[in-house]
Amino acid sequence: MTPDFAERDPALRPMLDRVLSAEDRERIEPVLADAGAVAAGELDALAAVADANPPVLRPYSPSGERIDEVDFHPAYRRMCELAFERFGLAAMSHRSGVHGWPTRAPHVAKYAISYLFVQAEFGLACPVSMTDSAARVLRLFDPERYAAEIDALSATDLDRLATGAMFMTERQGGTDIAQTATEATDRGDHWTLRGQKWFASNVTADVVLTLARVPGQGEGTRGLGMFLVPRLRPDGTRNSVRIDRLKEKLGARSMASGEVTLEDAYALPVGRLDRGFLQMAEMLNVSRLSNAMRSSALMRRAVRESVDHTRERAVFGKPLFDQPLMRATLLPMLLTAEASLALVLESAAQLDAADAGEESARELVRILTPMAKHLVCKEARAVTGESMEIRGGNGYIEDWVDPRLLRDAHLGSIWEGSSNVIALDVLRCMRRSGNHRLLADAYRARLKALGAAAAELAAPVAALDRYWAELLAAGDALLAAPEEEQQYAIGEYTDDLARAVMATVLLEQAEFESGDGAKADRGHRGLMVANAWLSLALGARPSALRPALARLPELADGGAVPLAEAQAALVVDSRV
Known part of the structure; x- marks a missing residue:
C-alpha cells in the first residue's frame, strides 16, 4: 500500500474540498502530499528513535556552573526542522507567505497539515502548539511591545526561531x-x-x-x-x-x-x-483545540493500523477484516475517527470566522473548543486501546507503534484541563451566555438548509433535528436543576452536544459529496458515514448497522457506495 498518510485518508481531502476556498484548497494540496509522505516515512522513523531516547537534563557545566541545559537526541532536532521549517506549523497563523499564502494561512489549513504530522509524532506537537499560541496571545494583547518576540516565535528557520x-x-x-x-x-x-x-x-x-x-x-x-x-x-x-x-x-x-x-x-x-487570567484563557482555548486535533490524528493512525493488520492477518482460513465480529469492532472506530476530524475542522473554520470579526462564531468557538477536547480526547483513548488489542500480543510490544499511540492518547484528556474541568467549562458557557441555545439554533438552521437542498437527506435531517430539540430542552432543564445535579450531568451532556454537531457537519459533508463537488468514485460514501454515525449517536449498536458493516472496505478506503445502501445505514431507535 502507498506509504502516504494523506493518500490513505478517506476523509481529509474531501472535507477540505468543502471547508476551504478553491484558492486555499489549491495552495494546500502540495503541502498535504508532502506532509503525508514525510509523516509516513522519515518522520515516523525519527519519532520512534526520539521516543526511545528521551531528553536528558544537564543542570551543571563541567566546571560546576549552573546552566540548566537539556540534551535532545539528534532525531528530535531533525523533527524540529520538519515541523518549524519545512511545514511552518507554528508560523502559518502569524506570517504571510508560508506555503504561498498571501496572508496568514487559515486555521483549517494549519490543523489539517498538523493532523498528518501528529500521526507520526505527537510529543513535538506540544511545543509547536504552544509556540503558535504564544505568538497569538502576544499578537492579540500586546503586539507593539512584543513585535520582536512575535517575529521570533513565527520564524521558519531554527536559527531565528524562539519556541x-x-x-x-x-x-x-x-x-x-x-x-x-x-x-x-x-x-x-x-x-x-x-x-x-x-x-x-x-x-x-x-x-x-x-x-x-x-x-x-x-x-x-x-x-x-x-x-x-x-x-x-x-x-x-x-x-x-x-x-x-x-x-x-x-x-x-x-x-x-x-x-x-x-x-x-x-x-x-x-x-x-488585571486581565491576566482572561488573556491566558485565549492561549488555553486554542491549545485545547490543538489537543482535539492531535487526538483525532492518533485515532486515524490507529484505525489505519488496525485495518491494515486485519487485512493481512488470517484466522481460521479467513482474513480478520472479513469476519463479522471484527467488522463490528472496526466500524465504530472508523466512524469515530472521521467524525472527530469533522468536528476539529468545523471548530477551526469557526475560529477563522471569529478571527475575521464574526461575533456569533466567537461565541460558537467558546463552546465548540471544550466540547471537542472533552469527547475527542476521551474517544482517542478507547480507539487506540482497541487498536492495540486488535493487533494482539504484538500490539503490546514496543516494536510496533500501538503502545506509543496509546500512551500519547491518554495525555490529550489531561493537558490544558482534564475532562471534568473541561465539562465544567461548558457548564459555565451555558450559565453565562446560554451557548447551548446558540449552538442548537446555529446547527438546526444549517440542518434546515440541508433538508431543503437534498431529498436523500430528509430522513436523517428530521431525526437529527428532533435530537437537537431534545438536547435544547435537556440543556434548559439542566440549568434549572440544583447545582449538584448540573455537575452530575454535564459530562454526558457535553458529549451529546459534540455528537450532534459531528452528525450535522457529516450530513453537510454528505450533501457536498453528493452534489456538484462530488467525486464520481465516492458515490454516497459520505451519506453512509453520516447516517451510520447518527445511528450510533441515537443509540443504535454497531451490530445493527448491517449496510455499513457490509461496505466497510469502501468506508475504510474511500470507495463508492450506492445511494440506497447509504440511506439504509440510518437505523433510528434500535438497540438490536
Whole structure:
C-alpha cells in the first residue's frame, strides 16, 4: 500500500474540498502530499528513535556552573526542522507567505497539515502548539511591545526561531488556577517572579508566558497578571529559571517537561495585568483545540493500523477484516475517527470566522473548543486501546507503534484541563451566555438548509433535528436543576452536544459529496458515514448497522457506495 498518510485518508481531502476556498484548497494540496509522505516515512522513523531516547537534563557545566541545559537526541532536532521549517506549523497563523499564502494561512489549513504530522509524532506537537499560541496571545494583547518576540516565535528557520511555552501548573493549584502562588514584584523597568511551576512542558522554551500574583490586585484569578519570562535576560545572561528535574512521562517522551523554580526571574507584563487570567484563557482555548486535533490524528493512525493488520492477518482460513465480529469492532472506530476530524475542522473554520470579526462564531468557538477536547480526547483513548488489542500480543510490544499511540492518547484528556474541568467549562458557557441555545439554533438552521437542498437527506435531517430539540430542552432543564445535579450531568451532556454537531457537519459533508463537488468514485460514501454515525449517536449498536458493516472496505478506503445502501445505514431507535 502507498506509504502516504494523506493518500490513505478517506476523509481529509474531501472535507477540505468543502471547508476551504478553491484558492486555499489549491495552495494546500502540495503541502498535504508532502506532509503525508514525510509523516509516513522519515518522520515516523525519527519519532520512534526520539521516543526511545528521551531528553536528558544537564543542570551543571563541567566546571560546576549552573546552566540548566537539556540534551535532545539528534532525531528530535531533525523533527524540529520538519515541523518549524519545512511545514511552518507554528508560523502559518502569524506570517504571510508560508506555503504561498498571501496572508496568514487559515486555521483549517494549519490543523489539517498538523493532523498528518501528529500521526507520526505527537510529543513535538506540544511545543509547536504552544509556540503558535504564544505568538497569538502576544499578537492579540500586546503586539507593539512584543513585535520582536512575535517575529521570533513565527520564524521558519531554527536559527531565528524562539519556541514558546505556558507555565501554569503549580503543586498546590493544578486545575485550580486561583491558587497560583507565584509572586510578582515590580522593579520599575521590569518585574521579577518568585515561585515554582510543577509541570512545565517545553521546559527549554525561549519565550514563556505564565501567571503570577500581582500585589494589591485582589484574590483568586482576578489577582493574577500575565508575564513573559524570556530564557535570556536583555544582557544575554541566563534568566533565573531553574529546571529542578525532568518528568518521566508515560507518553510524549520526545519532548521535555519538567519542574521549574523561578528565582526572582526577569519578567515583563503582557497586556493588562488585571486581565491576566482572561488573556491566558485565549492561549488555553486554542491549545485545547490543538489537543482535539492531535487526538483525532492518533485515532486515524490507529484505525489505519488496525485495518491494515486485519487485512493481512488470517484466522481460521479467513482474513480478520472479513469476519463479522471484527467488522463490528472496526466500524465504530472508523466512524469515530472521521467524525472527530469533522468536528476539529468545523471548530477551526469557526475560529477563522471569529478571527475575521464574526461575533456569533466567537461565541460558537467558546463552546465548540471544550466540547471537542472533552469527547475527542476521551474517544482517542478507547480507539487506540482497541487498536492495540486488535493487533494482539504484538500490539503490546514496543516494536510496533500501538503502545506509543496509546500512551500519547491518554495525555490529550489531561493537558490544558482534564475532562471534568473541561465539562465544567461548558457548564459555565451555558450559565453565562446560554451557548447551548446558540449552538442548537446555529446547527438546526444549517440542518434546515440541508433538508431543503437534498431529498436523500430528509430522513436523517428530521431525526437529527428532533435530537437537537431534545438536547435544547435537556440543556434548559439542566440549568434549572440544583447545582449538584448540573455537575452530575454535564459530562454526558457535553458529549451529546459534540455528537450532534459531528452528525450535522457529516450530513453537510454528505450533501457536498453528493452534489456538484462530488467525486464520481465516492458515490454516497459520505451519506453512509453520516447516517451510520447518527445511528450510533441515537443509540443504535454497531451490530445493527448491517449496510455499513457490509461496505466497510469502501468506508475504510474511500470507495463508492450506492445511494440506497447509504440511506439504509440510518437505523433510528434500535438497540438490536
